[in-house]
Amino acid sequence: MSTAAITVPVTVADHENCPATSVLRRVGDKWSVVILSVLAQRAYGFNELDRSVEGLSRRMLTRTLRALEEDGLISRTLHPSVPPRVDYALTDLGRSFLEPVRALGLWALAHRSDLEATRTCDS
Amino acid sequence: MSTAAITVPVTVADHENCPATSVLRRVGDKWSVVILSVLAQRAYGFNELDRSVEGLSRRMLTRTLRALEEDGLISRTLHPSVPPRVDYALTDLGRSFLEPVRALGLWALAHRSDLEATRTCDS
DNA sequence: CTGTATCCAGAGGGATACTG
DNA sequence: CAGTATCCCTCTGGATACAG
Numbered sequence: 186m187s188t189a190a191i192t193v194p195v196t197v198a199d200h201e202n203c204p205a206t207s208v209l210r211r212v213g214d215k216w217s218v219v220i221l222s223v224l225a226q227r228a229y230g231f232n233e234l235d236r237s238v239e240g241l242s243r244r245m246l247t248r249t250l251r252a253l254e255e256d257g258l259i260s261r262t263l264h265p266s267v268p269p270r271v272d273y274a275l276t277d278l279g280r281s282f283l284e285p286v287r288a289l290g291l292w293a294l295a296h297r298s299d300l301e302a303t304r305t306c307d308s
Numbered sequence: 309m310s311t312a313a314i315t316v317p318v319t320v321a322d323h324e325n326c327p328a329t330s331v332l333r334r335v336g337d338k339w340s341v342v343i344l345s346v347l348a349q350r351a352y353g354f355n356e357l358d359r360s361v362e363g364l365s366r367r368m369l370t371r372t373l374r375a376l377e378e379d380g381l382i383s384r385t386l387h388p389s390v391p392p393r394v395d396y397a398l399t400d401l402g403r404s405f406l407e408p409v410r411a412l413g414l415w416a417l418a419h420r421s422d423l424e425a426t427r428t429c430d431s
Numbered sequence: 432c433t434g435t436a437t438c439c440a441g442a443g444g445g446a447t448a449c450t451g
Numbered sequence: 452c453a454g455t456a457t458c459c460c461t462c463t464g465g466a467t468a469c470a471g
Binding site for chain 2: 200204205209210211212213214218240257278282284286289290291292296299
Binding site: 230231232243244246247263268269270271 | 432433434435436
């Protein structure tokens, strides 16, 4: 974490094959971080998630949840009750993932005046 | 950076207006981080950058450089010589930006086995 | 409640050719 | 050298309707 070190991906074709790249793209997609942030509070059911995140379509909710599950960032637990209930929750990996993501969010907040996109955004 | 704290964006419509969101999208786009990483070494000229990043088109190079410049992450310096020479370099803001980005990259590297996308990626 | 399937519009991004 | 302008194709993501 010092000043220099790490020559970073750079000059890439592996760009595609690099695990860092896929992680960055995941962070950049529209809903992943929002969903992970919601799940950071507690486990949620499907519709509950749908209602909690304004503007998120059921289609993208499904797709994003599947992607996050494949990455091992969240877990999906089916409770075969009537009606059926599914719980989505962060895994340990997901929790650890949120740390660097939050660092990035904090950076953005700390430098929002420098970034000139100074629209007010609470908390 | 403790365990809890920070309730994060969550349940959003401001999602769009939040500075953190735009930063995450920037991180997620295809070339920004690669270009910033290259510039972390030293200043580069336009064609020099083009040649250094395999697979990057001149069109996207221009667009990405403009975007990064507007964000204040890089500087563009025109030297009116013959032939003309332009230098792109990281700003202090750009350098500070790379810190959390690298943290994310290091996380990805550290957990690449957990992420199951275990294609070999050196450095 | 928890999804899947279809359709469709818009953004992202590559190839190529041209300009100061 | 340092770009701009077009064309075009793919991927993302929203709307809507249907299913277990």
